[in-house]
Amino acid sequence: MMRELYRRVVDFWPVHAHAWDAIDECSRLSASVAVSLLRGRSSGAGLAAAIADMEVICERLRMIVGDGLVDIEKVESLQRLQGRLVQEEQRVAALGEQSGDAP
16 A cells, blocks of 8 residues: 555656655754754654655655665665674774773
8 A cells, every 4th residue: 555655656746856855854854863863852753753754755766766776775785884883893892802801
């Protein structure tokens, strides 16, 4: 049902309308992250709403760009994230060993 709704929306409005929506939602999410996580001035509901809206626009953009291409890029992005995590874990472990805190 949701996939059908996304398809109807993508087919109904022109690509530039989805682009403007994406820009708007990115800005809103950015502001919500700053207020909620950096300043701690929110209960989280505003951030949750901004995340939900961003997920909706991402699904629309995914349909426009193509699921396959997005999936490929997502795998590569997750691999980079994993590489950064492993590198940071190794760095922290090495610091612990240098200070004698390692078990």
